[in-house]
Amino acid sequence: MQIDVTDDASVAAAAADVRAHEGRVDVLINNAGIVGRRVPAEELTGDDTLEVLQTNVVGIVRVTNAFLPLLRKSERPAIVNVSSGMGSFSLTHDPDSVGSKIVSPLYTSSKAAVTMLTTQYAKALPGIRVNAADPGYTATDLNGHRGTQTVTEGTDAIVTLATEGMDAGTGRFIDRFGPQRW
Incomplete structure (x- = not known):
């Protein structure tokens, strides 16, 4: 099924479809993410910011809230938010980290928000494991397939x-090697 995480009706329709066909959700993976316009920082606009945050952060809130009733029907509910080491204060200041060499103000700040949103949901949703994953520098459309993984x-x-x-x-943040620095 298709789902547009920026559209309430699309998300509601997806949740209704899963409710009708599956009755519950064991694991919700929030993986929608965009970089936004690739322009110098001084050319970014408020609208550019809203577009990235609407997808990368607000989308998680929208989808999580729509699927919470289905998660609560599971014996082992979990939410996995796909974040990024590029949203980590530690890694973006570590000269040995890929994240310290990339300038992408909107994407990185949105991923920092995703990680914090994860910690807050972990506290607010007892009985549901809520964690964040850093996929690392993975060769995908997001980075023009330049990733090393x-x-x-x-x-x-x-x-x-x-x-x-x-x-x-x-409330954890991990990459493929284990706990990730925030």
């Missing part, structure tokens, strides 16, 4: 968070 490697952290037990914890 395969798509399979990029999904390792997402799969880990989606399949681990309820006792694994909540």
